[in-house]
Amino acid sequence: MLTEIANALALAWANFASGLVLFLPRVIAALLIVLAGWVLAALCRALVRRLLAWLRFDRLAERAGATELLAASEMPRAETLLAGLVFWGVWIGFLVAGVEALQIRSLLVIVSGLVSFLPRLLLALVILALGFLLANLLWRAALLAAVNARMPSARLVAGGLRLLVIAIASTMALDHLGLARGVVLTAFAITFGAVMLGLALAFGLGGRDLARRMLEEQFAPRPRSEEDAARHL
Amino acid sequence: MAHESLLSDAFLRELIAVGQVDVLVGLPTLDNAATVGEVARAVHAVFTGELARQRTVLINSDGGSTDGTPEIVRSLGERDTLLASHPLRTLHRVVAPFHGLPGKRAAVQRIFTAADLTQARAVAILDPEGPTATPDRVLDLLAPVLSGQVDVLVPRQRRHPRDGLLVSQLVRPFIRAVYGAAIDEPLGSEFACTGRFAGAVIDDEGWRREGLRPGIDLWLRTTAVARGFRVGQVWRPARTAPTRAQRRPTLRHTVEEVTRALFECLAAHDAHWRGDLPHVELSSWGTEPPPPAEPPIWDPQPMLDEARRGLHQLEPLLARMLRPDTMSAIARAAATPGAGLDDEAWVAAAYELAAASHHQAFRNEHLARANVPIYLARAGSFLRRTAHVSEAEVHGQLDALAREFALRRPVLVERWNAG
Numbered sequence: 001m002l003t004e005i006a007n008a009l010a011l012a013w014a015n016f017a018s019g020l021v022l023f024l025p026r027v028i029a030a031l032l033i034v035l036a037g038w039v040l041a042a043l044c045r046a047l048v049r050r051l052l053a054w055l056r057f058d059r060l061a062e063r064a065g066a067t068e069l070l071a072a073s074e075m076p077r078a079e080t081l082l083a084g085l086v087f088w089g090v091w092i093g094f095l096v097a098g099v100e101a102l103q104i105r106s107l108l109v110i111v112s113g114l115v116s117f118l119p120r121l122l123l124a125l126v127i128l129a130l131g132f133l134l135a136n137l138l139w140r141a142a143l144l145a146a147v148n149a150r151m152p153s154a155r156l157v158a159g160g161l162r163l164l165v166i167a168i169a170s171t172m173a174l175d176h177l178g179l180a181r182g183v184v185l186t187a188f189a190i191t192f193g194a195v196m197l198g199l200a201l202a203f204g205l206g207g208r209d210l211a212r213r214m215l216e217e218q219f220a221p222r223p224r225s226e227e228d229a230a231r232h233l
Numbered sequence: 234m235a236h237e238s239l240l241s242d243a244f245l246r247e248l249i250a251v252g253q254v255d256v257l258v259g260l261p262t263l264d265n266a267a268t269v270g271e272v273a274r275a276v277h278a279v280f281t282g283e284l285a286r287q288r289t290v291l292i293n294s295d296g297g298s299t300d301g302t303p304e305i306v307r308s309l310g311e312r313d314t315l316l317a318s319h320p321l322r323t324l325h326r327v328v329a330p331f332h333g334l335p336g337k338r339a340a341v342q343r344i345f346t347a348a349d350l351t352q353a354r355a356v357a358i359l360d361p362e363g364p365t366a367t368p369d370r371v372l373d374l375l376a377p378v379l380s381g382q383v384d385v386l387v388p389r390q391r392r393h394p395r396d397g398l399l400v401s402q403l404v405r406p407f408i409r410a411v412y413g414a415a416i417d418e419p420l421g422s423e424f425a426c427t428g429r430f431a432g433a434v435i436d437d438e439g440w441r442r443e444g445l446r447p448g449i450d451l452w453l454r455t456t457a458v459a460r461g462f463r464v465g466q467v468w469r470p471a472r473t474a475p476t477r478a479q480r481r482p483t484l485r486h487t488v489e490e491v492t493r494a495l496f497e498c499l500a501a502h503d504a505h506w507r508g509d510l511p512h513v514e515l516s517s518w519g520t521e522p523p524p525p526a527e528p529p530i531w532d533p534q535p536m537l538d539e540a541r542r543g544l545h546q547l548e549p550l551l552a553r554m555l556r557p558d559t560m561s562a563i564a565r566a567a568a569t570p571g572a573g574l575d576d577e578a579w580v581a582a583a584y585e586l587a588a589a590s591h592h593q594a595f596r597n598e599h600l601a602r603a604n605v606p607i608y609l610a611r612a613g614s615f616l617r618r619t620a621h622v623s624e625a626e627v628h629g630q631l632d633a634l635a636r637e638f639a640l641r642r643p644v645l646v647e648r649w650n651a652g
Contacts, residue, residue, distance in 0.1 A: 062553075062594045140550060140595075144602040147546045148485045150539070154546040231531070232399040232484055232612065233420060 023102075030098040037094020045087035052079040066133060085125075092118065124173040131169020135162040167192070239346050244317050248350055251315065255287040256280075256375060257353035257428075259344030260306065261319070261337050263296040265361035270305050272361055277310045278368040279375070287379075292347055294319050294340035302361070317343050332422050334360075338449040342440055345431040355379045357425040373467050374425045377518050384462035385426045387454060388469040389417035391522045394627040395530075395619055398612045399491055401631055403583060404451070407495060410638035411506050411645070414458045414513035417466060419451050420491065426453075430462050439501050444597055448494020452501070458513050459502035468519035485605045492608075493601035496590040499649075503591070507646055510639075530620050537571050537613035543606025554595060554603060555585050566610045573614020574607065576637040582607050584641055588648035 052058075061067045061078035070078060092115075099111045139162035146154035171188040175181055203211055240248070258276050262269055273291065280289040293306040294317040303316050319339035334340075341358055348356045355378040357371070377383045394401060400420060409415045434456055439445055445452045457464050482490070499506070544551070544567035552560050562578030574582070586600045619627045 059592060059594050140599055143547065143550055144599055147543045148489070148602055148605055150542075155549070231396075231528075232487065233397055 030101040033098040041087045041091035045083045048083040048086045124176045128173045135165035254351045256289045259358045260293045261340030262361045266300040269361040271366045273309045279371045296336040348431040353428040360422040378425045383465035385457040387424045389466040406635040406638040413511040444493045444497035447490040455498045459505035465516040471525035489601045492604045533613040533616035540609035574611045579611045580637045584645040
C-alpha cells in the first residue's frame with residue numbers, strides 16, 4: 001500500500017518535474033520576449049517623443065485645441081499621450097507573443113479576443129480624437145464669427161456646436177466599438193431630435209419677435225453706425 | 234519676365250508697340266465712372282505738359298466695371314492709354330476690402346509687370362477716387378522719383394490726431410516701432426516708385442500670401458523699408474470723406490483685414506526687423522498743409538459697450554491667446570462698464586497676438602478677428618480720454634503710445650524668436 005502511494009507520488013513528481021522542465025524554458029522565453037518588448041517599446045516611445053518634438057506637434061495640438069482639452073481632463077500632453085499609445089501598442093504586441101510562447105490554450109483564447117478588439121478600440125479613439133479636434137476648431141471659428149456678427153449669445157451658440165460635434169463623435173466611436181449599439185443610437189437620435197425640436201419651437205414660437213428682428217438685421221441694409229469704418233482709417 | 238503670363242496676349246502686343254517708357258502711371262479701377270475722369274485728365278495734363286519730353290503711358294487695370302469706367306479713361310487719351318484687366322473672384326464682388334477697391338493687388342501686380350517689361354523709370358499707382366485729381370499733385374508724386382532722389386514716395390496728410398483711429402492706435406505706431414520707419418499713412422492707397430523697386434518686388438512671395446490681398450499698400454511700404462529702398466513722404470491736403478463708403482466693409486471687417494495684413498507683413502519681413510531696431514530716415518517733400526478742422530466728437534459709449542460684450546464672450550478664447558497679465562486687463566475691460574484699455578494693455582495685446590501669429594498656434598484670421606473687440610475697447614477709451622482736450626494734448630497721448638510700442642519692442646522680438 002505504502003509502496004503504491006510512494007510510486008504514485010514519485011510518478012506525480014516525475015510528471016511535474018518533466019512538465020516543469022518542459023514549461024520552464026517557455027516561461028523564460030515568454031519573460032524574455034516581454035522584457036525585450038518593454039525595452040523596444042520604451043525605445044519607440046522615446047523616438048516618437050523626439051520626432052513629435054522635432055515636428056512641433058505641441059503647437060499643432062495647441063492650435064487644434066487638444067492641449068486645453070487634455071489639460072482640462074487632467075490627462076498628459078498630446079505628445080506624451082501619443083508616445084504612450086505607441087509604447088503600449090508595441091508592448092502589447094510583445095505581450096501577446098509572450099503569451100503565445102507559453103502555449104496555454106485557454107489564455108491564448110482570451111488574449112486573441114483582446115487583440116482582435118484592440119484595432120477597433122484604437123479606431124474608436126481616433127474617431128473620438130478627430131471629433132474633439134473638429135469640435136474645437138468649429139467652436140473657435142463659430143465663437144469669433146458670432147461675436148463679430150454681434151450675436152447676443154455667441155458663447156452659447158459656439159458651445160452648443162462644440163457639444164453637438166463631440167456627441168456625434170462619441171456616438172460614432174461607441175457604435176464602432178459595438179457597445180450597446182442600439183441603446184446608444186436610439187438615445188442619440190431621441191436626444192438630438194428633442195433638442196432640435198425644442199430649439200425650433202423656442203425660436204419659432206417663444207422668440208418669434210426675436211427671430212424676425214434677427215432676420216431683419218441680417219438681411220435688411222443696416223444704417224451706418226458709430227462703427228463706420230471710414231472714420232477709423 | 235516670369236510674370237508675362239499675368240498679362241493677356243493682346244495687352245502684351247500693345248505694350249510691345251509702346252516700347253520703352255520713362256513714366257508709367259497705373260490706375261486700378263472698378264466702377265469709378267464718377268471720379269476717374271478727373272484723375273485721368275490730371276494724368277494726361279502732366280503727360281502733355283511737364284512730362285512732354287518723357288515717354289509716358291497710363292495703364293488702366295479694370296476689374297470688370299459695368300459703368301463705363303475704362304471707356305472714360307480711354308476716351309481721354311487714345312494714344313498713351315492702355316487698358317488691362319484683372320480678374321475678380323466671386324468673393325471680391327460680395328466683400329470689398331477696406332480700401333474699397335476689390336482686386337487691387339492683382340491690378341498692381343499687372344502694372345508692376347508692365348513697368349518691368351517697359352523698363353519704366355518711374356511708376357505711380359493712383360486711386361481712382363483719391364486725392365490726386367490735379368496735375369500738380371500727380372507731378373508732386375512723380376517728380377522726386379523721376380529725379381532719382383527717392384525710390385518709393387508715399388503721400389502723408391495732416392490729420393487731426395483723433396481722425397483715423399485704426400491708423401493712429403495700431404498700424405502707425407506698430408510699424409514705427411517694429412520697422413523703425415515713421416510712415417504717416419501706412420495704409421494710404423497711392424504711391425510712386427522707381428522701376429527698380431517694381432522690378433525688385435515683382436517676384437516676391439508676398440503676392441501669393443492670402444492675408445496680404447487687401448493689405449497690398451501696407452505690404453509695399455514695409456517691403457520698401459525692409460529691403461533698404463529710400464522711402465520718402467509727400468504732403469497732401471487733408472482728405473475728404475471717401476465716396477466709396479457704401480462699398481467699404483464694416484469696421485469689424487476692416488479691423489480684421491488690417492490686423493491680418495499687419496501680421497502677414499511681420500512674417501514676410503521678420504529677417505529684417507528681428508534684430509536691432511533699424512532707424513529709417515524718411516525724406517519729406519511738399520509743404521505741410523494747414524491744420525484740418527477738428528472732427529466731430531463721437532460718443533464712445535456704444536463702442537465701449539460693444540467691446541465689453543465682445544470681450545466677455547471671447548474670454549475663454551482670448552485666455553489661450555494672451556498672457557495672464559494681459560488677460561487680466563482684458564477681463565477688467567470686459568467686466569467694468571466703460572473701462573477700455575490703457576496703453577500698456579493695448580500694446581501688450583497687439584504684440585502677443587502678433588507673436589501668436591508667428592507660432593502658428595492659431596490661424597491668422599482667428600487672431601485678427603479676436604483683435605476686433607480689443608481694438609473697439611482701445612478706440613473707445615482713447616476717444617473718451619481725448620474728447621475734451623486740446624489737439625496738442627491728443628498728440629502728446631499719441632506720442633506716449635508710440636513710446637510704449639517702442640519700449641515693448643524687445644518683448645515682441647523675444648516672443649517671436651521663442652518659437
